[in-house]
Amino acid sequence: MKVGLYRVTTFLNDQYGYLLNRCIYDVEDTHTDRLKSCHPVYYLDETWLNEGHTKQTIWQDTTIRSKRQAFIEGLSTGLKNPSGKDCRLIILHIGSDSGFVDDCLPVFDGKKSTDYHEEMNSTVFEQWFESMLKNLPQNSLIVMDNASYHSRRTEKIPSTGTRKKDIQ
16 A cells, blocks of 8 residues: 555656646746847856866777887876876956957966965956956846855954954
C-alpha cells in the first residue's frame, strides 16, 4: 500500500516539477525576448588563467606502450600537469550574443599565488567598468554575478560595536 502511494506521489512530484520548470522557462524566454527587443543585453565576468594551463584529457596513441617507445618514435608521453605556482593572468571581458565588445579586454598579472578574487577589488573593477561603458550602446542591459567587488558600500554600515556619536 505504501509503495503504491509513494509511486503516485513521486509521479505527481515529477509532473509538478516538469510543469513548474516549463512555466519558468516560458516566462524567462518571453522576458528575455522582450528585453532583447528593447535593450541590447551584455554579460560580463572575470576569470584567471595559470601559466602552463593544460587540458585534463587529450587524445593518445594507444599503440605506445612505454616511455622508451614514445621517445624512439619521436612522440610525447602526454601533458605535464602545471604546478599551479606559476604566473597567473586575471582576465575581464564583456560580450553579448553578437560577440565580445572591442577594447574591453584587460589582462593583468596576478601577483599573489592564492585565489584571484583577493587581487580583484572594487577599485580595479570600477575603473574597468567606467572605461568599458564608453564602448556600449546607450540603454544597454548589463548582466553580472554578485561578486563582492561588483558592488561596494560607500558608507560603512553600523554594527553593534558602533558608537552613537559615529551614527549621528
